[in-house]
Amino acid sequence: DAMVIQNPRYQVTQFGKPVTLSCSQTLNHNVMYWYQQKSSQAPKLLFHYYDKDFNNEADTPDNFQSRRPNTSFCFLDIRSPGLGDAAMYLCATSRAWAEQFFGPGTRLTVL
Amino acid sequence: DQQVKQNSPSLSVQEGRISILNCDYTNSMFDYFLWYKKYPAEGPTFLISISSIKDKNEDGRFTVFLNKSAKHLSLHIVPSQPGDSAVYFCAASARTGTASKLTFGTGTRLQVTL
Numbered sequence: 001d002a003m004v005i006q007n008p009r010y011q012v013t014q015f016g017k018p019v020t021l022s023c024s025q026t027l028n029h030n031v032m033y034w035y036q037q038k039s040s041q042a043p044k045l046l047f048h049y050y051d052k053d054f055n056n057e058a059d060t061p062d063n064f065q066s067r068r069p070n071t072s073f074c075f076l077d078i079r080s081p082g083l084g085d086a087a088m089y090l091c092a093t094s095r096a097w098a099e100q101f102f103g104p105g106t107r108l109t110v111l
Numbered sequence: 112d113q114q115v116k117q118n119s120p121s122l123s124v125q126e127g128r129i130s131i132l133n134c135d136y137t138n139s140m141f142d143y144f145l146w147y148k149k150y151p152a153e154g155p156t157f158l159i160s161i162s163s164i165k166d167k168n169e170d171g172r173f174t175v176f177l178n179k180s181a182k183h184l185s186l187h188i189v190p191s192q193p194g195d196s197a198v199y200f201c202a203a204s205a206r207t208g209t210a211s212k213l214t215f216g217t218g219t220r221l222q223v224t225l
Contacts, residue, residue, distance in 0.1 A: 004154070006154075031210045031211075033210075033212075040120075040217065041217060042113075042115070042200070042214075042215035042216055042217045042218070043155070043200070043213075043215045044215075045212055045213065045214075048210050048212065050210050055210070090154055090155070092154075094210070094211060096210060096211070097143075097206050097210075097211050098211065099145055099157045099160055099211075100157070100211065100213060101157065102147075102154030102155045102156070103154050104152065104153050104154045105153075105154050
């Protein structure tokens with residue numbers, strides 16, 4: 001089945017220790033998105049890639065970076081996680097203009 | 112400033128009855144609206160969408176209504192089933208550029224009781 005896969009599902013890191021979250025897709029969609037969702041809040045778009053073109057949201061902290069080495073994979077790097085970065089991180093994909101398909105998310109805990 | 116609002120955090124409906132979930136938005140540039148359903152420990156799943164050129168879209172038991180003048184949309188589920196119990200997110204998009212950037216509401220938790 002075509003899908004969006006996120007690894008790991010649960011990630012625990014220490015304050016200030018860099019962490020990388022992974023997303024892969026078998027849908028062959030050209031757009032990939034990263035969202036942050038904190039408890040009882042709406043998912044918030046951090047950035048997206050249209051093919052190799054990176055688009056950062058204006059209010060995304062510099063602490064968050066992303067890489068997309070090929071169509072199938074996209075990574076979210078948090079350079080120095082703070083306690084406020086604990087959240088669910090959702091990856092999504094779409095064809096341009098179409099509805100987005102989400103992965104199951106990675107829950108990040110910062111100790 | 113929250114551009115997409117779901118003012119009811121939760122809703123309880125009896126099986127077989129109609130569920131109505133509401134959503135309001137403030138940005139008049141939004142031209143595409145979606146509903147997502149989310150079960151615990153899973154990502155949101157696309158349910159139904161509507162373009163701003165329409166006022167109604169139907170897919171089986173699910174119907175979305177859009178009132179542009181009121182900047183309001185609603186999702187109707189008829190008849191409601193226990194498997195519909197989930198969190199429902201309303202999302203809106205202004206399709207500029209090459210991607211559909213979504214702005215989400217905070218969600219409404221629907222519980223369908225027997």
